[in-house]
Amino acid sequence: MTDSTRAAELGNPERVGSPDLIDAPWLVALDIDGTTMHEDGTISDHVLAEIDRLDRAGHEVMLATGRSAAATLPVLTRLGITPRYLVCSNGAVTLAHDPSEPSGYRREWTESFDPTDVLTTMRSHLDNARFAVEDEQGHYRFTEVFPDDTIGDDSERVDFEELLVHPATRVVVISPDHQMEEFLAVVDRMGLHRVSYAIGWTAWLDIAPDGVNKSTALERVRLELDIPRSRILAVGDGRNDIDMLLWAGQEGRGVAMGQSPDDVIAVASEITAPVQGDGLAQVLATL
Structure with a gap:
């Protein structure tokens, strides 16, 4: 499928062609369930279009999820992106892109404890x-x-x-x-x-493991990618996103989905529409 065909199908004809690459990329960390993906497992065309736009522009769009690595990788195929890193299992596992691996990713950092x-x-x-x-x-x-x-x-x-x-x-x-x-x-x-x-x-x-969450893994990724704290955008909706939103919002943007519990909304620097209202697409459109 060509760019123009995909853009037309998504209802965004103005996105035909590849945009110029940006000089200062953002690190865009997205929760999956309730943020990128609806409860029924669908992902809206508007969210797909915005993720594709930011990825082609040169931003580092990645996933930060409570899902296992095995349950995260299929989502990448649906999104059409290949980020350099993936944060899984709420920060305990970070994957790095590696074309030599059958899955395309290897385990870069792993934290464990005696359960x-x-x-x-x-x-x-x-x-x-x-x-x-x-x-x-x-x-x-x-x-x-x-x-x-x-x-x-x-x-x-x-x-x-x-x-x-x-x-x-x-x-x-x-x-x-x-x-x-x-x-x-x-x-x-x-x-x-x-x-x-x-x-x-x-x-x-x-x-x-003690002291491990999405934000600790993302900070390690940020340092590896050498992206300033001021150019971080993190979006989530659950209590397992609280540390991530606090971390992102200190100098960048920590955005809670509109349907988030009150304690998640309380720590966010911004609030967007619920997942049912394409809240993620609205946030991504601001970059």
């Missing part, structure tokens, strides 16, 4: 919870079936005790029996002070 204490503590507080652990090679072990597209194909169902054996880059907990506020109260009582954790969507908990 034993946190898993046994959570199990004692959460009846009927579902647990999954990602190891340093990206393999997932889980106790019960998880929602589609969250942990990828490289996974196996195991007994709970098997989760305690391997160093973890990420622990995921789903508690179907709890509403969000009740789940938050249980998590607060657990006192997870030795690891970093973030609530995703309803009754979903991501746990990473």
Whole structure:
């Protein structure tokens, strides 16, 4: 498909042809679920068009997500971009572009921790919870079936005790029996002070190594790319995006989607429309 054909199909004929490359690129870090992608898994044409425009202009457009690497890479194909880095598993895993790899990416930086204490503590507080652990090679072990597209194909169902054996880059907990506020109260009582954790969507908990989150991984990427702090744009909608939005907003732009929880909106430097209203496309159009 030619540029002109794609632009016409997207309803943006003014985007025909490649723009001149910019001298000072922005680092554009995008959350996936609830930001780039709708709840039903669709990505709007307007979002696709804006991502394509910024990528062709020379900005560094990348993903920063709680998803595993295996669940992140297929999104790149849909977006049509090949960023130099990808931040996955809420910052515990950073991938670097490597054409020699079958997937096109290799694991550049990985952070891990012993999940034993946190898993046994959570199990004692959460009846009927579902647990999954990602190891340093990206393999997932889980106790019960998880929602589609969250942990990828490289996974196996195991007994709970098997989760305690391997160093973890990420622990995921789903508690179907709890509403969000009740789940938050249980998590607060657990006192997870030795690891970093973030609530995703309803009754979903991501746990990473201590001090590791999307912002710590993105700062490492920023230094590698030598992009000023003032030229950072990060967009997200979940509680696992709070650190990223605070980091971006210190000198750049940390943008919360309109449907974000109040505590996410409170830390953002800007607020855009909800994902249903193409809020991401509106923000990207300002670059």
